[in-house]
Amino acid sequence: MIKEIEYFLSGKINEECGVFGVFNVEDAAQLTYYGLHSLQHRGQEGAGIASSDGESIIREKGEGLVTEVFNTERIAKLPGNMSIGHVRYSTTGGGGIENVQPILVRSHTGDFVIAHNGNIVNAKELKMQLEAMGSIFHTTSDSEIIGHLIQREVGDFHEKILKALPKLEGAFSFLIMNNENLFVIRDKNGFRPLSMGKLEDGYVFSSESSAFEIVGADYIRGLKPGEVLKVSKDEIESFQYTDCTQDKMCSMEYIYFSRPDSSINGLNVHTSRRNCGAILAKESPVEADIVIGVPDSSLSSAMGYSDFSGIPYEMGLVKNRYVGRTFIKPNQHQRERGVKMKLSAMEAVVKDKRVVLVDDSIVRGTTSKHIIKLLKDAGAKEVHMRIASSPIISPCFYGVDTSTYNELISTRLSPKELGEYIGADSLAFLSNDGMIEGLGKNICLACFTGKYPTSMFSLLENLKK
Numbered sequence: 001m002i003k004e005i006e007y008f009l010s011g012k013i014n015e016e017c018g019v020f021g022v023f024n025v026e027d028a029a030q031l032t033y034y035g036l037h038s039l040q041h042r043g044q045e046g047a048g049i050a051s052s053d054g055e056s057i058i059r060e061k062g063e064g065l066v067t068e069v070f071n072t073e074r075i076a077k078l079p080g081n082m083s084i085g086h087v088r089y090s091t092t093g094g095g096g097i098e099n100v101q102p103i104l105v106r107s108h109t110g111d112f113v114i115a116h117n118g119n120i121v122n123a124k125e126l127k128m129q130l131e132a133m134g135s136i137f138h139t140t141s142d143s144e145i146i147g148h149l150i151q152r153e154v155g156d157f158h159e160k161i162l163k164a165l166p167k168l169e170g171a172f173s174f175l176i177m178n179n180e181n182l183f184v185i186r187d188k189n190g191f192r193p194l195s196m197g198k199l200e201d202g203y204v205f206s207s208e209s210s211a212f213e214i215v216g217a218d219y220i221r222g223l224k225p226g227e228v229l230k231v232s233k234d235e236i237e238s239f240q241y242t243d244c245t246q247d248k249m250c251s252m253e254y255i256y257f258s259r260p261d262s263s264i265n266g267l268n269v270h271t272s273r274r275n276c277g278a279i280l281a282k283e284s285p286v287e288a289d290i291v292i293g294v295p296d297s298s299l300s301s302a303m304g305y306s307d308f309s310g311i312p313y314e315m316g317l318v319k320n321r322y323v324g325r326t327f328i329k330p331n332q333h334q335r336e337r338g339v340k341m342k343l344s345a346m347e348a349v350v351k352d353k354r355v356v357l358v359d360d361s362i363v364r365g366t367t368s369k370h371i372i373k374l375l376k377d378a379g380a381k382e383v384h385m386r387i388a389s390s391p392i393i394s395p396c397f398y399g400v401d402t403s404t405y406n407e408l409i410s411t412r413l414s415p416k417e418l419g420e421y422i423g424a425d426s427l428a429f430l431s432n433d434g435m436i437e438g439l440g441k442n443i444c445l446a447c448f449t450g451k452y453p454t455s456m457f458s459l460l461e462n463l464k465k
């Protein structure tokens, strides 16, 4: 029980990284700091910024949140009008300062820095090959591999990048910067988002378009799968590192990760969640008095459920916004109380009501179980749980930590059994077709279907562990 509560307090579907880049704008590092701040929800383990004044690259990084790593003095050490930054949630290689990005590659042909969102699925194989050929790795993260691959190629820097990229399999949105250019890269499956915006005489690039608003930039477009942009003083050139592409945007970006004010592939995240909520209401109706969402990520889908069903949307749960990843764990005696510190049920709203409770996903079932208890303790007559995505039955290898196979409760329990386990009066999930209807057909659904859009290399060995 204690473990379960700690898990509930800490957040479970662990976010992935965020990248932000600036080209040809004064005080680029300062802007990158603001950009990273708005991408903080994507990774809280470490943050870093590298900048260039055209002569040399300076990098500053540290463990923790953006505001913990950077202050005015530290940003002042980063001169120039080109910059890239990164917020990290580790997927390969574990934590620690050495793996905090951007990764700096020193070379007699010119230094460069790398910021990566995603996960390379053939990292183990590539690392073995590269080490056998003499490469010495400075980090344990998969992101460093692209640096070694680039170094082994011949030609101009951009030719080297184009030759190295086809060797990587898996998910990557990269920003790579040397003293002249910024390279903006999206993998051939388009797993992770990456957008371009215009600011003054320059450009900004971000994992999420919502960051543009914060720095005052205008959204131009998202990168295409397999696209490489070479950003120079005079022009932006677009290349494809391969023509073998498919559009497999991570559906979890819409369902859970991205901010509601971001747009991905032309679809606003809040709107996509609202669509899914409405389709869920169409697929799994129930008689009830109010619809409530779990703050914050499922509020939009709860609105959608209410739109379609006509059942009034209410605020039945309140979140303490200061409890989360930085929460100091209470001592043993206080842990039970801790649950209530993250979310409180509004007795005045839910008492004697039949409640439809909408959440975005179920991973281990801990959240739903606790929230249903909170609502029933506050006097709710019935709680009907509706989930705006399908049961998660397979782990992700593309940059999201959705737990291991054994921890995923839907691998063991049917929706009916799971409903009983979490104490709901009924439980229903959005169907796979419903997700496609709400989010479009160009999405990855591997964690819901077990059908991975790429070869999994040695990672498959661990799939059922």
Ligand SMILES: O=P(O)(O)OC[C@H]1O[C@H](OP(=O)(O)OP(=O)(O)O)[C@H](O)[C@@H]1O
Pocket: 008, 010, 011, 012, 013, 256, 294, 295, 296, 297, 359, 360, 361, 362, 363, 364, 365, 366, 367, 368
């Ligand atoms: O079934 P579980 O294992 O409990 O996981 C599912 C829950 O995890 C996520 O919320 P989380 O509490 O991580 O963060 P949030 O407050 O940002 O929604 C998600 O939104 C679900 O509510």
Ligand SMILES: NC(=O)CC[C@H](N)C(=O)O
Pocket: 015, 016, 017, 018, 088, 089, 090, 091, 092, 093, 099, 116, 117, 118, 119, 120, 141, 142, 143, 399, 400
């Ligand atoms: N979550 C991510 O996108 C992580 C990027 C990279 N795989 C790392 O572990 O640092």
Ligand code: SF4
Pocket: 191, 249, 250, 251, 252, 253, 395, 396, 397, 398, 399, 400, 402, 444, 445, 446, 447, 448
């Ligand atoms: S497996 Fe799931 S979390 Fe991973 S990229 Fe695909 S949809 Fe996203």
Ligand SMILES: [Mg+2]
Pocket: 294, 295, 296, 297, 359, 367
């Ligand atoms: Mg949640």
